[in-house]
Amino acid sequence: MHLDSPPRGFWQLGTVGATTPCVAIVGSRRATFAGFEIATSIARELGLAGIQVVSGMALGIDAAAHTGALDAGGSTIAVLGCGIDVCYPPRHAGLRARIVGSGSLISEEPAGTPPFRYNFPKRNRIIAALAQAVVVVEATERSGALSTARWAADLGREVLAVPGSIRARQSSGTNLLIRDGVRPFLGIADLLEAVPELRSAVPQGAFDTLPGGPGGGLERFSPPLREILARMGTQPVHPDQVGFALGLSPSLVASRLGALELAGAVMSLPGGLVARTV
Amino acid sequence: MCADCTLEHKGVLFLDELCEFSRQHLEALRQPLEEHSVTVARARAAVTYPADFMLIGASNPCPCGHLGDAQGCTCEPRQLSAYGNKISGPIKDRIDLVVSVPRQEYRDIFAGADEEPSAAVRDRVEAARRRRGEGAGHGNAALTGREILAAARATAPARRLLALSGERLHLSARGFFRVLRVARTISDLAGEDRVGEDALAEALHYRIEMAG
Ligand SMILES: [Zn+2]
Numbered sequence: 001m002h003l004d005s006p007p008r009g010f011w012q013l014g015t016v017g018a019t020t021p022c023v024a025i026v027g028s029r030r031a032t033f034a035g036f037e038i039a040t041s042i043a044r045e046l047g048l049a050g051i052q053v054v055s056g057m058a059l060g061i062d063a064a065a066h067t068g069a070l071d072a073g074g075s076t077i078a079v080l081g082c083g084i085d086v087c088y089p090p091r092h093a094g095l096r097a098r099i100v101g102s103g104s105l106i107s108e109e110p111a112g113t114p115p116f117r118y119n120f121p122k123r124n125r126i127i128a129a130l131a132q133a134v135v136v137v138e139a140t141e142r143s144g145a146l147s148t149a150r151w152a153a154d155l156g157r158e159v160l161a162v163p164g165s166i167r168a169r170q171s172s173g174t175n176l177l178i179r180d181g182v183r184p185f186l187g188i189a190d191l192l193e194a195v196p197e198l199r200s201a202v203p204q205g206a207f208d209t210l211p212g213g214p215g216g217g218l219e220r221f222s223p224p225l226r227e228i229l230a231r232m233g234t235q236p237v238h239p240d241q242v243g244f245a246l247g248l249s250p251s252l253v254a255s256r257l258g259a260l261e262l263a264g265a266v267m268s269l270p271g272g273l274v275a276r277t278v
Numbered sequence: 279m280c281a282d283c284t285l286e287h288k289g290v291l292f293l294d295e296l297c298e299f300s301r302q303h304l305e306a307l308r309q310p311l312e313e314h315s316v317t318v319a320r321a322r323a324a325v326t327y328p329a330d331f332m333l334i335g336a337s338n339p340c341p342c343g344h345l346g347d348a349q350g351c352t353c354e355p356r357q358l359s360a361y362g363n364k365i366s367g368p369i370k371d372r373i374d375l376v377v378s379v380p381r382q383e384y385r386d387i388f389a390g391a392d393e394e395p396s397a398a399v400r401d402r403v404e405a406a407r408r409r410r411g412e413g414a415g416h417g418n419a420a421l422t423g424r425e426i427l428a429a430a431r432a433t434a435p436a437r438r439l440l441a442l443s444g445e446r447l448h449l450s451a452r453g454f455f456r457v458l459r460v461a462r463t464i465s466d467l468a469g470e471d472r473v474g475e476d477a478l479a480e481a482l483h484y485r486i487e488m489a490g
Contacts, residue, residue: 030355059355091359238346238380251464255476258483262443268486270362271339271346272378 007108011084014104016075021197022052024131026145027061027138032170033236033275035138038162039064045188047074049202054131056123057092061137070098079126080107081119088115121147128152133195135185136161139173146173158194160185228256229276236273287328296335297364304369311372347381371453374460375484406466418459426458431472439478457481
């Protein structure tokens with residue numbers, strides 16, 4: 001660690017300690033579906049390549065980052081803003097247990113410390129210090145993820161930001177980072193270019209075998225199901241929009257979506273929208 | 279609520295703003311939804327009334343009402359999860375069809391001329407009921423697990439899909455038979471003898487939306 005004010009000590013709970021190199025993925029608690037999905041897939045790719053993912057176990061992007069790494073069989077570190085024995089947010093009890101099983105929790109706060117607001121900026125500096133690079137997926141101008149990015153820049157770590165529409169509130173912070181000179185993240189190649197150690201740390205070709213973006217690997221679905229996927233694009237849509245565009249009855253759309261949901265290619269979101277996950 | 283259930287015996291119980299009811303009130307629906315009766319306990323006696331009704335509920339997608347629409351939701355994540363948890367797992371497990379209805383645009387209100395008229399829908403429903411020889415009875419909802427397995431006559435691909443869904447969606451035994459009853463009804467309406475893959479996938483989609 002290279003902090004001017006290093007923590008006096010750490011509490012650590014888990015099975016796998018911090019390894020080098022590792023990458024932090026951070027962002028807003030209130031993520032959009034696209035942001036959540038992007039964070040999950042970056043973490044999944046890193047997890048598959050054996051690179052540890054660091055984040056803060058908060059709702060939204062943080063949770064997506066840990067989950068993606070774990071789903072790929074990788075290891076992940078959660079840096080907490082509360083005591084090591086406190087589960088915050090309480091909803092992440094299950095995620096917390098998975099992290100302890102294949103990575104670890106780290107905190108500099110004494111056991112039993114509640115999640116005080118002022119602990120989180122301090123926590124962000126540890127995330128920045130542990131990682132060789134920080135990827136900010138979605139952040140508003142006031143998001144704590146920007147403080148992680150500032151810490152990382154001060155420490156000479158690579159910072160990358162996922163660009164978004166100039167009208168999307170959830171991307172206002174990441175777009176500002178890019179305007180101010182932070183490298184845009186358009187794909188895993190940008191990360192490898194920014195941090196060459198990542199490429200040398202993983203087995204040759206680990207990133208080459210990864211499935212491509214939307215459009216790739218759909219041959220396993222029948223033509224009627226592919227037609228639905230092609231119509232859905234990258235943003236969540238209402239089933240009625242899909243049916244209207246393809247001239248299919250609501251019942252036929254429901255039946256095809258049911259098959260795709262079962263295959264794990266589509267997920268249902270709160271509010272009745274559906275989104276592609278392949 | 280109990281009184282409503284028994285008043286609606288053989289009818290429809292419609293609850294608007296379902297998620298605004300207290301959890302305690304909603305839990306009171308568990309017995310009638312499963313046993314088709316309600317037991318009212320007083321100091322000296324308990325009386326059981328018949329309560330066999332169809333429950334229909336309407337709800338906003340979230341407290342602000344804009345989740346999933348163009349305007350965008352302004353709810354906090356905490357509010358969203360509290361809202362979603364208002365309806366307990368056991369009650370969700372007893373709801374067969376969840377359909378999300380997008381916000382209606384003004385121009386759509388005047389544009390719905392090519393919809394199927396209610397009379398035509400009624401004919402289809404009556405034809406489906408006649409086909410299964412039920413008259414005005416309970417329909418597929420009243421079939422026991424064993425009966426629905428036999429009545430479904432599920433095709434081999436449909437059976438494979440059902441097995442997969444049990445595994446992937448962690449369906450309870452109750453959920454499993456409920457999906458099969460809905461699929462049987464979809465096939466009846468389409469005039470099909472056997473429950474095929476499409477009817478089953480459709481029934482699953484209506485159930486999955488609840489989980490999401
Ligand atoms: Zn809302």
